[in-house]
Amino acid sequence: MTSAKLITGEQLARAAASDFRNFFLPLCGPTILIRVGSVQNPCIRSNKSGSFIVIPNEMAQEKIDNPDRLHFHLLILGHEIAHLVHMHLHGETLEAEDNSSLEFWADFYGAKVMMALIMFGEKVSQEYRTLQPSRVSFEQRVESIGNGVAMLKPYYNENKRYPLPLMRVSLSSIGVTSFLRQYYIGQNPSPGWMLTVQRKILLHPEHNDLIKFSSDQIKNFAAPIKRARRWHIKMQKRNDLAYNLNPRMRPYISPIFDESYRDMEWKRKKIYEELDELAVLVGEPDMFKSDQSRWSKPDIY
Incomplete structure (x- = not known):
């Protein structure tokens, strides 16, 4: 492959914006405007015409020559798309904890957007297949995603707004x-794939220092989930876009927060059944038993 054939960060961003729009019903998807500017980090901005994504000049000009860089760019773009599609700039001034909960949601949803783009995006998936041949194993693919996540480390800020x-x-x-659980429905793969995702992303060597010195940072998911859910339910009274997603994409990237407690409990039960299978597979059958009691109705509402 010659450098002339390599896609740039700006080209990838525009391809991702186009593909994401096509995940919605015809003529109903969001028009995601991409601008290049002298900003330190990618961000969303708004003016009288609406919201748009701004990417730094360096990111726009970078030639993407391997799948790790592709995943890195798509994670960033997915995060900003999450802010835009959930109307995170349209609410009232946020307290630090509310802002942190929206960033929490954008990280989670943004990773699902990345997966949707490489699996189902017409333009992005073509670039992905060019850089990541079909013969590559599942473990190698997830390892590349882990490398992309590791590249985000300089972007992480330790302050109460994140x-x-x-x-x-x-x-x-x-x-x-979450994305792969939906993708594998009906295929019945061994739950070991979940362990591969954890090893290659969370336990990536670049994160060793975080795990060694900051392992207590992974706790209390309930509080930001409650805050994010409450904020989004309020905003969706004004966000018709959320209901225009193509039905085939809803299991993967639905931005709607209208599930009943009964449905969420059913999903939670299925998740822990899978986790218990995984725990047995690795020889620690009680690994997730203590966690299951944490998710009660007050934790969700």
Whole structure:
């Protein structure tokens, strides 16, 4: 492959924006505008015309020559798309904890957007197949995603307006797992694939220092989930876009928060059944038993 054939960060961003729009019903998807500017980090901005994503000049000009860089760019774009599609700039001024909960959600949802783009995006999947041949194993593919997540480490800020760094790594891992759980429905793979995702993303060598010195950062998922859910339910009274997602994409990237407690409990039960299978597989049958009691109705509402 010659450098002339390599896609740039700006081209990838525009391809991702186009593909994400096509995940919605015809003429109903969001018009995601991409702008390039002198910003330190990718972000969303808004003016009288609406919201748009701004990417730094360096990111826009970078030639993407391997799947690790592709995943890195898509994770960033997915995060910003999450902010945009959930109307995170349209609410009232946020308290630090509310802002952190929205960043929490953008990390999780953004990882699912990345997966949707490489699996189902017409333009992005073509670039992915160019850089990642079909003969590559599942473990190698997830390892590349883990490398992309590891590249995000310089972007993680330790302040109260953002989730803690190890929590953000965990959210990317959980987002990938959530997407693949839907993708594998009916295929009945061994639950060992979930362990592969954890090993290659959360336990990536680049995260060793976070795990060694900051392992207590992964705790209390309930609080930001409750805050994010409450905020999004309120905003969805004004967000018709959320209901225009193509039905085939809803299991993967639905932005709607209208599930009943009964449905959520059923899903929670299925997840822990799978985790218990995984625990048996690794020889620790009680690994997730103590966690299951944490998710009660007050934790969700």
